[in-house]
Each structure stands twice: as C-alpha cells, then as structure tokens.
Amino acid sequence: MGFLDIRNVTKSYGSVQVLHEVDIEVEEGEFLVLVGPSGCGKSTLLNMIAGLEGISGGEIAIKGRVMNGVHPSKRNIAMVFQSYALYPNMTVGQNMTFGLEMHGVPKPERDRALADVAKLLQIDHLLDRKPGQLSGGQRQRVAMGRALVRNPDVFLFDEPLSNLDAKLRVDMRTEIKKLHQKLRTTIVYVTHDQIEAMTLSTRIAVMNKGYVQQLGTPKEIYYTPANVYVATFMGSPAMNIVPSSVVMQGGVPHAIITDADGAVKHLAFSQPNLAAWEGKPILLGIRPEAITDPEGADRKSGNIVALSNRVGVTEPAGSDTFVTMALSGKDITARMRADAAVAPGQVFDFAVNMEKAVAFDPTTEERIAP
Amino acid sequence: MSGVTQDTAVSTGRITRAFIYLVLILFALFYLLPLYVMGVNSVKPLAEITGGNMMALPSVWTLEPWRQAWSTAQIGVEPTGLRPYFLNSILMVVPAVAISTIIGALNGYVLTKWRFRGDTWVFGLMLFSCFIPFQIVLIPMAVVLGKLGLAGSVPGLILVHVVYGIGFTTLYFRNYYASFPTELVRAAMIDGAGFFRIFWRILLPVSGPIAVVSVIWQFSNIWNDFLFGVSFGGTSQPMTVALNNLVQSSTGVKEYNVHFAGAILAAFPTLIVYIVAGRYFVRGLMAGSVKG
Numbered sequence: 144m145g146f147l148d149i150r151n152v153t154k155s156y157g158s159v160q161v162l163h164e165v166d167i168e169v170e171e172g173e174f175l176v177l178v179g180p181s182g183c184g185k186s187t188l189l190n191m192i193a194g195l196e197g198i199s200g201g202e203i204a205i206k207g208r209v210m211n212g213v214h215p216s217k218r219n220i221a222m223v224f225q226s227y228a229l230y231p232n233m234t235v236g237q238n239m240t241f242g243l244e245m246h247g248v249p250k251p252e253r254d255r256a257l258a259d260v261a262k263l264l265q266i267d268h269l270l271d272r273k274p275g276q277l278s279g280g281q282r283q284r285v286a287m288g289r290a291l292v293r294n295p296d297v298f299l300f301d302e303p304l305s306n307l308d309a310k311l312r313v314d315m316r317t318e319i320k321k322l323h324q325k326l327r328t329t330i331v332y333v334t335h336d337q338i339e340a341m342t343l344s345t346r347i348a349v350m351n352k353g354y355v356q357q358l359g360t361p362k363e364i365y366y367t368p369a370n371v372y373v374a375t376f377m378g379s380p381a382m383n384i385v386p387s388s389v390v391m392q393g394g395v396p397h398a399i400i401t402d403a404d405g406a407v408k409h410l411a412f413s414q415p416n417l418a419a420w421e422g423k424p425i426l427l428g429i430r431p432e433a434i435t436d437p438e439g440a441d442r443k444s445g446n447i448v449a450l451s452n453r454v455g456v457t458e459p460a461g462s463d464t465f466v467t468m469a470l471s472g473k474d475i476t477a478r479m480r481a482d483a484a485v486a487p488g489q490v491f492d493f494a495v496n497m498e499k500a501v502a503f504d505p506t507t508e509e510r511i512a513p
Numbered sequence: 514m515s516g517v518t519q520d521t522a523v524s525t526g527r528i529t530r531a532f533i534y535l536v537l538i539l540f541a542l543f544y545l546l547p548l549y550v551m552g553v554n555s556v557k558p559l560a561e562i563t564g565g566n567m568m569a570l571p572s573v574w575t576l577e578p579w580r581q582a583w584s585t586a587q588i589g590v591e592p593t594g595l596r597p598y599f600l601n602s603i604l605m606v607v608p609a610v611a612i613s614t615i616i617g618a619l620n621g622y623v624l625t626k627w628r629f630r631g632d633t634w635v636f637g638l639m640l641f642s643c644f645i646p647f648q649i650v651l652i653p654m655a656v657v658l659g660k661l662g663l664a665g666s667v668p669g670l671i672l673v674h675v676v677y678g679i680g681f682t683t684l685y686f687r688n689y690y691a692s693f694p695t696e697l698v699r700a701a702m703i704d705g706a707g708f709f710r711i712f713w714r715i716l717l718p719v720s721g722p723i724a725v726v727s728v729i730w731q732f733s734n735i736w737n738d739f740l741f742g743v744s745f746g747g748t749s750q751p752m753t754v755a756l757n758n759l760v761q762s763s764t765g766v767k768e769y770n771v772h773f774a775g776a777i778l779a780a781f782p783t784l785i786v787y788i789v790a791g792r793y794f795v796r797g798l799m800a801g802s803v804k805g
Contacts, residue, residue, distance in 0.1 A: 195699050216705035228696040232718035241714075245705035289700075 146171040146329055147192070147297055152201035154187055154353075161187055162353045164201070169346075172327045178340035179350035179376075185333045186301060188350075192331060193222050193299050205296055216245070221290035222299040225306060227282045229274035229289075236261075236270035239289045246293075260291045263322075280311045287322070300332040304339065316342060337377045341365065349373045366499065371426060371508040374501060380431050380465065383475035386505065387427040389420040396420070398427045398500070403453035403469040413446045413498045414512035420502070425511065428501035431465070434477035436485065440494035448495045454487055466491075555579065555773035562769050578770035582759070582778060586771055589758045595775055598755035602736060604667050605751055606782075609674040610731045616675070617682020617727055618720060622712050624683070625690040626698045636687060642680035647740050658745055665747020673745060674735045682727045689723040690716065725793040733783045752779050 145168035154162035162184045169175050177185040190196040192203055194215035203210045210218050221242070229238050239260065240253045248256075261267040264284045274282055283303065290298055303319075304312045320343055323330060334340055340347050341361045349356045349364060349372075357369035368374035374382045387398040390409065396417035397409040410427075417425075433441075440447050455474070458465040459481065466477040466485055477493060485491050502512040554562055555578050557571035584594035624636050654673060655664070663669035693716065701711045742751040756779045760772045 193699075193703060195702070215699075215703045220703065222700065222703050224696045224700060226694055226696050228694065228700040230697060230701070230715055232715075241701070241706075242704035245710065289704075293704075 145169050146173070146206060147331070148202070148204040148207075149188070149192070150202045150204070152188070152191065152203060153199050154184070154191060154196070155199045160199075160353065162191075162199075165355055167348060167355070167358060169329060169331065171329055174323050174330045174332065174343055174345045176332045176334060176340040176344035176347045177350060178334055178337055178347055179356075181335060182352075183350040184353040185335075185350050189222075189299055189301055189331060189333045192297070193220055194218055219293075219296045220299055221293045221295040221297075222301065223286045223290050223303045225302040227274075227286040227303075227306075229282060229285055231274055234271050234273055235266065235277070235285050235288075238274065238285060239270075239292050242289065242293050256292050256294070260288045263291070264288050279307050280315065283307060283315055287319075291326075296329065298328055298330045300330065302334055303332075304334070305336070319343060338379065341377065347377075349376060351376075366501075367510065367513060368428075368501065369510055371428070371503050374428050374503070374510075378430060380476045380478075382428050382430050382501070383434070383470070383473070384426050384428050384503070385471040385473045385475060386424065387471060387502075388424045389417050389422065389502075391418060391421050398425070398502075400427065400471045402451070403455070408450060410448050410450065410495060410497055410500070411446065412500060412502070412512070414500075414502070417502060417512050420511065424505050426503040426505050426508070427471075428503060429475070429495065430499060431476040431478040433496040433499045434475070434493050435496075436479045436483040437492060437494040439480040439483065441496050441498075444496045444498045446496070446498045448497050450493045450495050451490055452493060453490050454485055457485055457487055551773045551777055555770055555777060557770055559766070559768055559770050578768070579774040579778075581768070582771045582775035586759055586768075586775065587762065587765075588755050595752065595755050595759065595778055598750060598752045599778065601667060601746075601749045602752040602782075604749075605670045605674070606732060606735045609671045609678070609735050610728055612671070613675045613678035613682050613731050614724060614727045616679055617684075618686045618717070618724070619712065620679065620683040621686025621688075621690045622716055624687045625693070626695060626711075626716075627708070636683070639680050639683045642677070643684065647677075651740070651744055655745065664745065665749070667749045669745050669747075670741060670749070670751070673741050674731075674738070677741075678731050678734070681730060685723050685727050685730075686720070689720065693719070722793055725790050729786055729790055732786050736783050 147169040149165055149167040149169075152162060152165045153160060165184075165188060167175070177188060179185050187196060191198050192210075194210065194213060198211050205218060205220070229235075230241065233241065236257055240257050243253045243256060257270070258267070261270060264287060266281065266284050266288060269277060269281060269285070274285065277285065283306075286303070300319075304315055307315060316339060323343075332339075332343060340349075341364075344361055346358065346360055347364050348358045351372055357364055357373045359367075364373060364377055368377065368382070371384055375384065385400060387400050389396050389412075390399050391397070392409060392411075396412045396415065398412060399407060399409055401407050434450075437447075437449070452468050452470065454466055454468055456467040458467070462481055464479045464481055464483055464485065466479055467474055468477065469475075479485060501510060503509065504511050550567060553570060554567060556574050556576065558573055558575055558577075561571060561573065582595055584596050585592055586594045588595065588598070620639070624632055658664040658669045658672070661669075661672075663672060697715055698711055701715050706714060736751075737753060738751070739753040739757065742754045743757075746754055756775050759775050
C-alpha cells in the first residue's frame with residue numbers, strides 16, 4: 144500500500160467512459176507526473192484526487208484512508224491551478240492564509256506559517272499587494288505559496304507552468320524541482336509537456352484516451368517505451384519508427400532496412416530475444432540521438448553500426464545539427480554534433496547505436512525488445 | 514490602422530468639430546427643456562403661470578408651491594401633501610431593491626457555479642418572467658396577497674416587486690458570474706470555504722459593477738411603478754399614486770406650480786441615483802453583457 148493509492152479508478156460521463164481502470168500507487172515523497180495530450184483524462188484524474196470530480200468506479204486513498212466522497216477540504220491536499228486562481232480581492236498574504244483561516248487556525252500560527260513560506264519562495268516583499276499588481280512569475284509563486292502554507296499530505300499541480308513564457312517556464316521548472324528536493328513532499332503533477340514530465344518526475348504515467356499507457360521512471364519510459372504511442376510522445380524530436388523485419392546472420396538478429404537510394408542494409412541488434420521474430424515484420428525504433436556522425440557516437444556503446452545514407456535536409460540548431468533523411472520509405476531524424484561536416488544530397492557515413500534500438504510488434508504496436 | 518483614423522480625425526478640422534458640438538448642445542438643451550419648464554414654473558405664483566408665458570423666468574420667486582406640494586396639498590381627501598407617500602415609497606423601495614438584488618446574486622451564483630441538472634431550464638423560466646406584462650398578474654397576485662394577509666400594505670408591495678424583479682436581477686448576476694473563473698471557486702472549496710463563505714468572501718467583493726446595475730434598475734422600476742402601487746397599495750400608497758391624485762384632481766383650481774413641484778419631488782430620488790451611479794451603470798452593463 145502506497146501513500147496515495149489510485150485503485151482501478153474509472154470515470155464516466157453518462158455512457159462515455161473517459162478513464163479506464165487507472166491503477167497507480169504513489170509512495171511518500173514521490174513526484175508523479177501525469178502526461179498526455181489534451182483530452183487524455185489526466186486533469187480529470189487530478190480533479191478526482193482533489194475531490195472536485197466524483198469517482199465512478201474504484202477507490203482513491205490517501206495515507207490509507209479511502210477518499211471517495213470526502214469533501215476536497217477534508218482530504219488534506221492543496222492544488223495549484225493553471226490560471227493560479229488567486230482571489231482578486233485579497234492581498235497576497237490573505238490569499239495564502241485563506242485556507243488556514245477556513246480551517247480555524249489561530250492568527251499567530253497563520254502569520255508564522257505565512258512568514259516561513261514567503262521567505263522560502265522569496266515573496267515576502269509582495270505580501271501586501273493584490274494579485275492584479277503581480278507579474279506572471281510572481282503569481283505563480285504565490286499560487287505555490289498558498290499550497291505550501293497548508294502543509295498538505297499531497298500537492299496537486301494542474302499544468303502550473305503553461306501560462307508562463309518560455310524562459311520563465313524553464314526557470315520555474317527548476318524552482319519546482321528544487322522545492323521538491325528540499326521539502327520531499329508527495330506531488331502529483333499534470334502536464335502535456337513531455338520535457339516537464341522528464342525533468343521533474345520521479346515517475347511518469349503516460350496517458351492517452353483514458354488509459355495509462357505506461358507507468359515508470361523517466362529512464363524506463365524513455366529507453367523502454369511500452370508501445371509506439373509512448374515512444375513517439377516522449378522525446379523531442381520524436382523517436383524514429385521505421386518498418387523493418389528480422390533476419391538472422393551468424394546467430395545474431397539483424398533489422399532489414401532500405402536506405403534513401405533503395406539499397407537493402409542490415410543492422411545488427413543487441414537483443415538476442417528477437418531471434419524468435421526471424422522472417423517476421425517489426426517496427427524498428429531509433430531515437431534521433433542514436434543516429435550520429437561517427438565522431439559523435441556513444442563510446443560506451445557496445446554495438447555501433449555503420450550506415451551510409453544520402454542526406455536529405457540539414458537543420459543547424461546551434462547546439463546540434465539535425466539531419467533528415469529517408470530510411471525504409473520514412474523520413475527519419477538524426478542528431479549530429481553541431482560542427483559535423485554534413486551537406487544535403489551527400490552520402491554520409493552515419494553511426495547507429497543499436498544498443499538503444501527498440502523493436503515493436505507492427506500489429507499490436509507493443510514493445511517486443513529490449 | 515489607428516494612424517489612419519487619427520489622420521481623418523485631424524483632417525475633419527475645427528469647423529466640422531464645432532458643428533458637431535453645436536448640434537449636440539442643441540439636442541441637450543432640447544432634452545433639458547421640460548426640466549427647465551418644470552423648474553421655472555414651480556417657483557412662480559399661480560397667477561403668473563395662468564396669465565403669462567410658461568417659458569419666462571418668474572418675476573416673483575416663491576418656494577410656497579414646494580412647501581404646499583410637500584406638506585399641505587390636497588391628496589385625495591386628506592390635505593397631507595406628498596410627504597407621507599414619499600415615506601411609503603422609501604419604505605417600499607429600499608427593502609424591495611435590497612432583497613431582489615441579494616436573491617438575484619444568489620441565483621446567479623448557483624446557476625453558474627453550482628450547476629445542477631436542468632439549471633438552464635430554471636434560468637430560462639426565470640428569464641421568461643421578465644416578459645410577462647404586469648396587467649396579466651394583477652388578479653392572481655391580488656388573490657395571493659389576500660391569502661397571505663398582505664393586501665394593501667407596504668410588505669405586500671415589497672413582495673410583489675421582489676417577485677417581479679428576481680428575473681432581471683438573476684439575469685444580470687448570472688451573466689456576470691458566467692465570466693468569473695470557476696477555478697477560483699474550486700480553489701476556495703479546497704481551502705475549506707463552504708457555499709455561503711465562497712459567495713460572501715470570493716464572489717461578492719468583485720460584484721460591485723453588476724450590483725450597481727441591479728440597484729439602479731430595480732430602484733427606478735420600483736420607484737416609478739404606478740400599476741402595482743395603485744392596485745395593491747391600499748392605505749399605504751406610494752409616491753406615484755399620490756402624485757396622480759394630486760395632479761388629476763377634478764375639483765377646484767388646477768395649481769400648476771404645485772403640480773410641477775410635486776412632479777419634481779417624485780422624480781428626484783431616481784435622478785439622484787442615476788447621477789451618482791450612472792457611469793457604473795454603463796460599465797456594469799458592458800461587463801455583464803460581453804461574456805454571456
């Protein structure tokens with residue numbers, strides 16, 4: 144039993160089921176990120192944990208206490224909303240202590256909690272202002288402060304960074320991570336941004352169409368995606384998925400692919416269990432950073448395969464140069480070092496790190512290796 | 514785009530501008546003319562009105578007509594002046610406006626933030642009450658007031674006006690609260706505030722503009738109402754009915770100067786409300802109507 148238990152939870156509106164048997168156990172101090180495209184049910188699940196939406200089936204328990212039907216204010220949770228939801232008529236200080244006041248905490252205690260949190264978030268100079276006089280980043284801090292002051296069991300974040308501009312978003316992301324490392328609180332965080340999910344979480348639940356597609360650490364999600372959906376949703380640029388099939392050469396399974404000029408090539412797998420798929424079609428998944436110029440290849444990898452191919456388009460992005468080229472009839476992206484000498488139209492020798500290759504069943508789209 | 518419009522504004526020039534202002538001033542004067550006539554004639558002796566020009570300034574200034582209209586003029590059979598009726602109107606209008614505004618605010622809060630199955634129907638029906646003509650409900654209302662024992666009393670009039678006003682006040686507050694972010698209500702719920710606490714602490718403090726609209730609308734409607742007043746007023750008739758009795762009396766000499774003074778007295782409270790809160794009225798109407 145975890146700290147926050149989500150047991151076979153479903154949600155339906157009339158005959159439409161929007162969440163299907165979600166089962167997640169969150170340990171104390173974990174940072175769980177629910178990530179997925181809009182409409183995947185992640186915010187609904189968060190609202191159900193908060194008690195703002197009813198539970199159609201299953202159970203949600205916090206610290207072993209079943210929360211079905213318990214009022215939001217009695218769950219000892221705090222929530223940070225996307226729009227921050229600061230009370231416009233109250234000062235920052237009043238905003239932050241409103242919850243304590245409603246819970247009957249005496250004034251001296253409220254003031255002490257307020258002072259502590261304001262200092263922690265460096266907003267002590269803003270306490271007498273109204274939310275309308277604050278910048279976006281300051282409002283974001285106040286919204287977090289309002290949650291922190293309550294000292295709840297579980298923090299719920301509903302896309303808290305999506306209203307900020309790009310630079311501030313990155314800063315606040317680091318800030319939230321620091322805060323979590325310092326306070327070791329249990330957090331459930333909803334976002335549609337896979338980078339936020341990767342950087343912040345201790346565990347990620349990738350959701351789509353009301354199903355949890357995969358639940359795991361960022362590393363597991365990134366290197367061993369459960370299916371093609373997770374593989375392409377997490378990571379930017381997305382993982383390259385090309386149709387292929389397995390052939391055995393010298394007892395080692397190889398992926399058969401065709402290059403941009405139509406020549407057939409074989410790439411040796413590091414996963415022996417693919418022998419069972421000999422002669423059968425598969426989907427080959429390779430992350431862009433696993434296809435590089437030879438000098439940029441991972442030295443620690445035990446399986447770098449050379450692949451010469453005609454370069455389609457080059458996109459210098461400053462830190463890296465992205466190359467787009469055709470492989471087995473699909474456009475794939477490779478990530479080169481910034482100063483790799485590569486020109487469009489040229490045939491170039493790429494290095495493919497097959498240790499990081501993933502294979503999927505083409506009919507079910509589930510991962511078959513590694 | 515704005516540069517272009519600014520150019521045309523400059524090129525229309527001073528002459529066009531002066532012409533526009535002239536026309537506007539003329540219209541304003543024209544609209545103010547009745548008030549001028551009433552004002553001027555209410556401070557003249559009666560002889561000057563009957564024997565002279567209505568537009569002329571008085572040759573003898575007197576406040577006697579005002580004193581008479583207020584305290585000694587014959588209203589019906591009693592020489593009480595308008596004073597007791599003015600008091601009736603105040604006693605009726607203040608609670609009626611307050612109650613209908615508060616109920617409207619609560620209705621708007623429930624219809625937008627505590628939605629329930631069929632809430633749009635409920636709202637539709639309340640809206641429908643705005644379109645029912647007064648005359649239709651006179652007889653059923655008389656029966657209801659009679660059964661409640663409120664016929665011919667100030668509380669009875671308050672009830673009638675509250676019932677009639679709820680449709681409008683609900684409409685105002687519902688549209689205003691519809692654009693109020695629901696996340697704030699949810700945040701307050703998590704913070705532990707209940708139904709009334711959220712209303713009192715979160716919504717009401719930002720409801721100023723729409724409350725002004727509601728108060729102005731209800732005040733002018735209830736203060737100026739004649740039909741309900743004359744039908745259900747009984748012994749506590751409002752100002753409008755008394756003014757009618759003063760002006761329409763068919764015996765004796767028509768004291769026009771007293772009538773003018775009485776009419777101004779009757780119009781005075783609404784005038785004050787509009788002057789004091791008029792600009793909030795427009796602002797609030799806009800705020801409520803942009804997001805519906």
